[in-house]
Amino acid sequence: MNNPFVSNRVFAALIGAAAVTSNAAAYIDAGTGSIVTQVLIAGALGALMTFKSFWLTLRRLLAKFFHR
Amino acid sequence: MAGSPRPESSSFRDPSGFVFRQEGRLYRQVNPCYGLQYERLIQTGLYERLVERGLLIAHKEVRPAPEGAYKVLEPEPVDFVSYPYEWCLGQLREAALATLEIQQEALYKGMALKDASAFNIQFHKGRPVLIDTLSFELYEEGEPWGAYGQFCRHFVAPLVLMAHADVRLNRLSCLHIDGIPLDLASKLAPWRTRWNVHIASHLLLHANAAVHPPANAPAKKLSRRGLESILESLRSLIESIPLRERPSVWGRYYEDTNYSEQAMQSKTLLVDRLLEECGPPKRLVWDLGANTGRFSELASRRGWTTVAWDLDATAVERCYQNAKSRGDRHLLPLIQDLTNPSPGIGWANEERDALLARGPADIALALALVHHLAIGNNLPFSAIADFLSRACHKLIIEFVPKEDSQVQRMLASRRDIFDAYNQQEFEKALEGPFRIEARIPIEGSSRVLYRMSRRCGP
Numbered sequence: 001m002n003n004p005f006v007s008n009r010v011f012a013a014l015i016g017a018a019a020v021t022s023n024a025a026a027y028i029d030a031g032t033g034s035i036v037t038q039v040l041i042a043g044a045l046g047a048l049m050t051f052k053s054f055w056l057t058l059r060r061l062l063a064k065f066f067h068r
Numbered sequence: 069m070a071g072s073p074r075p076e077s078s079s080f081r082d083p084s085g086f087v088f089r090q091e092g093r094l095y096r097q098v099n100p101c102y103g104l105q106y107e108r109l110i111q112t113g114l115y116e117r118l119v120e121r122g123l124l125i126a127h128k129e130v131r132p133a134p135e136g137a138y139k140v141l142e143p144e145p146v147d148f149v150s151y152p153y154e155w156c157l158g159q160l161r162e163a164a165l166a167t168l169e170i171q172q173e174a175l176y177k178g179m180a181l182k183d184a185s186a187f188n189i190q191f192h193k194g195r196p197v198l199i200d201t202l203s204f205e206l207y208e209e210g211e212p213w214g215a216y217g218q219f220c221r222h223f224v225a226p227l228v229l230m231a232h233a234d235v236r237l238n239r240l241s242c243l244h245i246d247g248i249p250l251d252l253a254s255k256l257a258p259w260r261t262r263w264n265v266h267i268a269s270h271l272l273l274h275a276n277a278a279v280h281p282p283a284n285a286p287a288k289k290l291s292r293r294g295l296e297s298i299l300e301s302l303r304s305l306i307e308s309i310p311l312r313e314r315p316s317v318w319g320r321y322y323e324d325t326n327y328s329e330q331a332m333q334s335k336t337l338l339v340d341r342l343l344e345e346c347g348p349p350k351r352l353v354w355d356l357g358a359n360t361g362r363f364s365e366l367a368s369r370r371g372w373t374t375v376a377w378d379l380d381a382t383a384v385e386r387c388y389q390n391a392k393s394r395g396d397r398h399l400l401p402l403i404q405d406l407t408n409p410s411p412g413i414g415w416a417n418e419e420r421d422a423l424l425a426r427g428p429a430d431i432a433l434a435l436a437l438v439h440h441l442a443i444g445n446n447l448p449f450s451a452i453a454d455f456l457s458r459a460c461h462k463l464i465i466e467f468v469p470k471e472d473s474q475v476q477r478m479l480a481s482r483r484d485i486f487d488a489y490n491q492q493e494f495e496k497a498l499e500g501p502f503r504i505e506a507r508i509p510i511e512g513s514s515r516v517l518y519r520m521s522r523r524c525g526p
Contacts, residue, residue, distance in 0.1 A: 038298055
């Protein structure tokens with residue numbers, strides 16, 4: 001694996017935790033790797049959104065506190 | 069409709085239906101197994117919405133449907149079929165955005181694209197449009213996007229390579245009919261692309277997962293929100309693809325040429341007149357070696373479907389952006405190396421047609437082209453004449469003599485082995501398959517313009 005972002009071991013663990021689903025209407029091979037990637041990216045984006053929303057709330061509260 | 073239809077050679081992958089021709093008209097059969105999905109497409113208003121937005125080709129239902137078919141559709145004919153390896157960066161980018169837009173619209177109506185092949189998109193009236201009406205499946209909450217891998221191979225990989233490595237890598241899509249393998253694209257993508265989080269995710273991480281898929285992964289779902297965030301991330305990636313102009317030999321050909329303004333004016337007027345004399349085409353005009361489409365416009369502005377072919381991706385990009393900005397719906401600029409034209413590819417070499425199989429054009433322009441073929445590629449006039457006779461019925465062609473400074477520039481760095489390169493030999497060769505109907509010198513230059521008609525059709 002050449003990707004400098006993800007080591008073999010971490011990547012294998014991520015893949016192991018991810019998934020395969022099937023769709024009767026599909027006629028192309030969705031590819032296990034492509035499904036896994038979607039799940040991983042969606043998870044990362046979801047976590048990012050949660051963090052962003054938490055950070056915005058915290059910043060609002062802090063701003064209120066210091067402007068009292 | 070009489071007889072059982074024979075599917076087109078490219079229409080065998082999807083069991084939902086197939087495309088066939090009958091009496092010169094194109095039809096799409098919907099098989100009974102796709103009845104439910106087809107009805108959902110119509111009843112939810114998705115079809116109407118997509119057609120209204122110019123994202124899906126319109127069709128008429130043929131009644132009654134023949135035995136064995138759920139429906140037969142007659143789609144609006146596309147003026148000219150082109151392929152992703154012939155598109156410039158801007159065209160591929162717009163085709164990708166259109167595909168994402170269609171997927172988003174489908175999701176609103178409880179459906180999803182089941183495939184995302186770039187071959188399903190065609191440029192119709194100047195815009196990218198989905199031509200495969202049977203590309204939709206029912207969406208169920210929790211399902212990942214089945215066409216995600218195909219979208220990345222067909223759009224993300226070539227766009228990243230064209231924009232960040234070299235625009236000529238568009239030709240890779242011709243070698244890989246189901247899109248550029250992600251591991252290959254990942255190896256070819258410059259190192260700096262790893263800093264773009266969207267490219268790192270959809271191309272590099274994805275490539276790793278495609279090469280090392282898990283053997284027994286447990287079932288897991290992707291929420292609707294998760295799917296929408298994937299689409300949003302893909303859109304950000306595509307929108308971040310820069311369209312900046314790259315320096316090239318041909319991109320500024322007209323600015324660099326030694327043509328005087330008077331000679332250029334005179335040539336423009338002459339070409340316009342010769343086009344008028346050729347009369348309206350039944351189907352299409354080809355401008356071979358069109359550069360940025362200065363002369364192609366003379367045909368397209370008459371409302372004639374015109375394909376402007378050129379080798380240089382930068383020139384084609386300029387031609388496309390210019391046509392787009394003036395709202396020209398009849399001009400289709402495409403990349404084509406005439407010395408090595410698009411071949412027939414896919415199963416039995418019949419899935420995607422070669423260049424000449426998509427012709428012949430009613431009228432072809434070959435302006436300032438012959439010296440590049442004859443001197444730049446050592447082609448004898450007879451071979452050029454033969455190719456042109458298979459490419460068109462009527463021909464407007466320019467002869468550039470050896471004393472012209474452009475030819476002299478080409479000969480400056482090589483031995484002149486072109487004793488037969490003269491006007492007399494040129495006419496002799498072209499008069500084989502063509503009849504010369506007009507011969508006009510271009511004022512202010514030593515060049516000559518001809519109007520010719522093919523003697524007999526193949």
